[in-house]
Amino acid sequence: MTDMILEEQQTFGKPTGSNFARAMRRLLRHRSGQVGGGVVLVLVFCALAGESILPYDPLSIDPINRLKPPSAEHFFGTDELGRDLFSRILYGSRYTLMIGLVSTVIAATFGITMGLLAGGGGKWADMLIMRVVDVLLAFPYILLLLAVVAILGPSLWTAMIAVGVGGMPGYARLIRGEVLAQKDAEYVEAMRALGASHLRILFGTILPNVLPQMVIYASFTIPLAILAAAALSFLGLGAQPPIPEWGAMLVDARTFLRTAWWVVAAPGMAIFVSILGMNLFGNALRDVLDPKEMSK
Template sequence: MTDIAFEPAPPRARTGPLSVLRRIWRHRSGKIGLFLVGLIIFCALFGDHLTPWDPLKLNMPDRLKPPSAKHWLGTDELGRDMLARIIAGTRYVLLVSGIATAIAATGGILLGLVASAGGRWADMLVMRFVDIMLAFPYVLLLLAIIAILGPSLITALVAVGIASIPGYARLVRAEALSVRETEYAEAMRVLGAGRWRITFGTVLPNILSPLVIYISYSMPLAVLSASSLSFLGLGAQPPLPEWGAMLVQSRTFLRTAWWVVASPGFAIFFSILGMNLLGNALRDVLDPRTRA
């Protein structure tokens, strides 16, 4: 009798949260992204204990003071400590990236799954709706939503979330249709599973990796969009220490007090940079085929 040697199956890649974090930390740019995003989260959670200054309290005798040992990033035109306001602004970064992305992801996932599993007419109706939304330029769609709801921080969050739904819907539909053609999805159909059981029990868990990667890229876009709306006076309103609103308030002092403009500007830059670097690392970790 001939002996048959079986090769051991290759170990399955670990995709738990801690394992993913360790692999991101070993990534070349992942460390920088993880550090910057971690710093934002830390400041948002413990910001009240990091500086003795109140970000909203006026102090006119100290107005437009340059960076010093007393005020590390200087003060604004109303004497408020810039470092305290930048730290307080991290909460709005998490609020914007979290809520706006949650709105977009929830709406996009539902529409994408309905389009992929609801049949021909459902697919046609959903995708025509998505095409209509995509026909409008992104900024114009934001302005239209805000014109209907009125300018405020909450309105900006809702507008950014709604305007981002089409991208999620198209991604989820494409990935779901691909998964539904696999052998294990076909096996579920043979065993008598209904299309919605297959959709939520088999399809959805198998599209989480590309979905997480897409979320990591849409979060910095949400932050930039909300900051842009605040800069235009359509998002957060004074005296909220939101970075976009801080920029529009301080733009007239660019030549006389550069630190008032530089502080929120660099804060927006590094927050978006950190999220993008983290997204790149997450993409390489969850989908190594995309590596250059």
């Protein structure tokens, strides 16, 4: 008897901790995870630290020092109203992050629910929901955003809602496909045999299995959402001045493109670097959350 138990213990692998801990370890070893994660961390730090780390007040106007090139005093120079660009960029990071997160949360919450119900709710629910999705997808993206903003009026919040609405169909489609693929899996059948209700299977059994894919998808749509919101601000339909949102800063700066390049370069580079970082981070996430990799 003792022999049997000993043998059985050997059939287990080494205790490896939770899936989450393992994914984190793999993420820290991943090269683009390190770079992208670094950028994301800096962004988050700037957003959370707030005014205390800013060398100047991002909103205070100083006409004497207007359009100063980058120097030791003003790292990124000053804009046409003499505001310190470095402070404005740091301060603007909170808007960027907030736009990315809020609009993605809106898109994911509604999109995932729609996709789950479409994939698991029977023929009619599927038909109805997917036709709504098709309608959303049939609009040119920017036109859809403009339509939502037109209905709700231009502000930072409506920009986020608009971008969220624009992102919904992608989530709905992706998760519907995943649900259809998982619906006939043996573990779902086993859950049914054990008396799990339909909703419990959808939200309790299938959803946890497709969440890694959702996290990966989100890591790619957050930067897209930020770009879209920046575009809306650029059109004057998103963040309103004097909010130092990067897209809005870009619009204000474009008149000085020939005379003071840094006014354009600062928000442009900020957007570029943070999008690049988030994309790298998303790549790394995709690698470490791949279900096949997880079981290693």
